[in-house]
């Protein structure tokens with residue numbers, strides 16, 4: 001059976017005391033229960049070290065929201081794989097649409113970051129998704145196929161199997177307008193067909209594909225019930241312990 005994962009992307013929210021507060025509520029709310037889903041939180045860089053300590057002995061895993069592809073060097077403002085690993089990160093979100101659209105990250109750059117993460121034992125949560133214009137133009141599949149294939153370019157099958165994919169239609173992010181379970185399922189199934197054609201059926205069946213874009217406690221259950229939706233990448237609703245916990249338990 002494929003892994004089931006709920007990940008929270010905190011984006012640029014929460015200073016240290018707000019982070020501590022949210023994590024302690026999450027830890028006590030989940031109370032180390034045996035969950036059917038893995039839980040990952042991705043706070044801002046400044047909170048990673050502190051949160052890593054707070055998560056010791058819990059089942060919640062830690063991820064970052066971005067990473068540079070070089071090992072080290074004169075790259076002002078950037079963060080390396082080694083820095084993330086040294087504070088206890090196991091995951092890193094790469095290719096988020098906010099990085100692509102606001103900060104101009106290309107498929108080629110994202111591919112370099114994915115390779116670096118894999119070669120340093122960090123699991124990429126590789127995000128893809130079409131804009132509203134692309135959906136309305138009928139080019140969703142074309143865009144998704146390009147993003148997937150460029151993002152995993154030159155990776156062998158073993159490495160591809162270590163990735164988590166997150167389908168996040170840009171028009172659904174932070175808009176309160178979620179993709180319907182059927183719309184999301186259709187794209188997830190399409191992503192699996194790309195993986196099957198490029199690698200194998202086994203690989204396409206093994207890679208977890210999360211949905212992201214206005215996932216809330218009231219729509220999580222229907223989305224997560226779909227065959228090819230293995231979890232969620234949650235933005236806004238992960239900033240409140242109560243709503244994140246109810247999505248985890250949905």
Ligand code: 13P
Nearest residue numbers: 009173174213214235236
């Ligand atoms: P929202 O859940 O706020 O729409 O954000 C989704 C997202 O971008 C997660 O990475």
